[in-house]
Amino acid sequence: MGKKLVWFRQDLRVRDNPALHEAANEGEVVAVFIEAQEQRKQHHESAAKVGFIFDTLLELRSELNELGIPLHIKTCATFTDQISALQQCIKEYDADSIYFNREYPVNEMERDKELVERLKKEEIAVHQYDGDLALEPSLVKNKQGEPYKVFTPYKKAWIEIHKHSPIEPLSSPHKQTSNIHNQVTEDFSQEYRHDLWQAGEVAAHERLNQFLDGVDQYKDQRDIPAVAGTSFLSPYLAMGSISAKQCIHALLEHYDGDEQKLYGNTWFSEIVWREFYRQILIDNPQIAKHKAFNTSAKEVWVNNKEAFEAWKEGRTGFPIIDAAMRQLNQTGWMHNRLRMNAAMFLNKLCLVDWRLGEKYFMEKLIDGDFASNNGGWQWCSSTGADGAPYFRIMSPLSQSKRFDPKGDFIRKLVPELEGLDNKSIHEPSVEQRKKVGYPEPVIDYKSARKRALELLS
Ligand SMILES: Cc1cc2nc3c(=O)[nH]c(=O)nc-3n(C[C@H](O)[C@H](O)[C@H](O)COP(=O)(O)OP(=O)(O)OC[C@H]3O[C@@H](n4cnc5c(N)ncnc54)[C@H](O)[C@@H]3O)c2cc1C
Incomplete structure (x- = not known):
């Protein structure tokens, strides 16, 4: 049986990672991350973010190595090159299937579609999961099965679904016996404020736990910029070293399973805002093409x-x-x-x-x-x-x-x-x-x- 290739993207964590979890259940895993440098520039992503991703990958590599899973860190120019690099990896590592978690912006979705078509011809199985949102995007729809456009009813519907099927983050995959050798690491490190941001999944969870100790002050302190009254988890959530599911689950545990306390919590609402904007993007891909969501809104900019x-x-x-x-x-x-x-x-x-x-x-x-x-x-x-x-x-x-x-x-x-x-x-x-x-x-x-x-x- 061929190996299972796990393609890491914006889900740089070992725990609560559906693609990694499922692949490990199926066989021997080899993991890869391919940085598309030119594409990243076209998306205007910052040097700080790139640097933080690189360091997060080094942390991820040691976590994966503890589990006996090699991680190859590669670079290329564009999303098209990423597809070719993946095809190359499939051959090189003798893989028969590929696993990844979905990304929702338009270029990413188009790339994944193209990949699926190419791999179909090569009879390589493709397995895709939703690991970025706490609730699967297809679940939160109104009674007519249409997507929400307004936050409050979206949040209400979100809570109803959660009440009936509480979320349970996945554990890390089991250890595999393979010997790790010849891991590729192509350096794409960049400068960022290391003194402020410690990379990796462990650091993300430490930050979450520390924040939860004082979560009851969040409501009063979150608007005061001179005070460190928010979680500072956004970079970790953005690159997936912690998941929205893990955040919500940890908050519920903090309240000893009391759902009413969870649903009434202001920080919980902010995580649901994150879900809402992702859902808006999924249902309205035109917003990723410089379009306003509300096309009848006045746009009178003079560009001073x-x-x-x-x-x-x-x-x-x-x-x-x-x-x-x-x-x-x-x-x-x-x-x-x-x-x-x-x-x-x-x-x-x-x-x-x-x-x-x-x-x-x-x-x-x-x-x-x-x-x-x-x-x-x-x-x-x-x-x-x-x-x-x-x-x-x-x-x-x-x-x-x-x-x-x-x-x-x-x-x-x-x-x-x-x-x-x-x-x-x-x-x-x-x-x-x-x-x-x-x-x-x-x-x-x-x-x-x-x-x-x-x-x-
Ligand atoms: C103009 C503008 C641009 C923004 N750009 C980004 C961005 O590029 N990346 C980003 O992660 N957030 C963005 N936000 C949302 C928000 O400002 C940040 O998520 C938040 O300041 C991050 O700090 P924190 O982790 O301490 O947040 P906390 O207050 O601790 O909130 C916890 C998490 O909830 C999510 N969250 C909080 N507020 C929002 C919100 N308004 N919308 C969506 N998710 C939210 C974030 O993932 C955040 O990490 C933007 C907001 C505005 C108004």
Whole structure:
């Protein structure tokens, strides 16, 4: 019997990995990861994310080796090359079947379709699984069997399904006896903030456990960027070193199996938002082709270049926006409240096309994830599924005063404003700006808001 080739993609974990689990039940497993470097660039994914993936793979390789499973780490240019590389692996490792977990963006789906067709001709069996969402995407439909477009009924339906078929993450596969030899490792490492992000499945679970100890404070602290009040699990979820299923299951265990506590928990809702945006992508693949979800939403962008450059560099003259953008540029991550503020500022107040902001985020984020990033940008620009209403425009000043009341976060990220008092740090005077070399506001907030409301109504 031939070997079982497991193709790792965005599911870089040993536990709760359906493709790996099933393959190991069927026979001897050989695993492969193929980095498509050119494709990654075309998708604007950041160097930080690539670097984190590479280090995650090294951790995964040692976990797999403990189980007697070799992992070959290879590189190529495009998705088309990935298919050829897989065909080569099948021959080289004498495999008779291939196992992988589905990815939902359009190019990935098209690649997988092409692979299935090619392997059919070679009589190689292809086994595909849903490992990315906690609930299989085909399950969450309305009474007419149609997909949801609004979050709240989606979440209600999600909970109903979960009540009747609770989720149980898979354990790691059993040990195999094969001797590991000649593993390929083609280096594609990149720099990222190692001091902030420790790669791998073990690190992801440590982070989850630590977060769960204080999960009851999440509701009150999640909007305060100066406090580490969220889980920081997004990079791990984005590359699959932990699964959504494992997160939900761990939260339920934290509440000793009390489902009502789980369903009422704010963090649980956020994981369901992640599921919702994936479901939206699956049912509306056009959004992966630069299309708005809501085609009748007004798109009135003028692409203010000066504002866009200032936004990217964190020198818009709005301290909270600049702090947010500098956090992104320096760490590869941005707090959720600030992602909303930064996105609405660029799109609605500066009238820059949300697609440009979406692309810039992808180029910088260590957790860059097509479905969540696109969902977030389309929500903020009021073009998305269940998006904010067009008249919702977050005021940088009020948000700053409300969520960073003492200016602690601004002081950390915009050090030139460090010496300002708690009031003026949110909106320094002309003299204060001059003194420390901090820029004048790149837009006039009041007139920009008025213009946006007129154009978008
Ligand atoms: C404009 C914009 C762009 C975004 N881009 C991304 C992105 O590229 N990748 C990404 O993972 N998230 C993105 N988000 C969602 C959210 O900001 C991050 O998931 C969150 O800040 C990550 O921090 P955390 O892990 O500490 O989150 P927690 O608050 O601890 O939440 C736990 C997990 O739930 C999921 N989650 C939380 N909020 C959301 C949300 N609004 N939408 C979808 N999933 C969510 C994430 O997987 C997150 O790790 C974006 C949001 C906006 C408004």
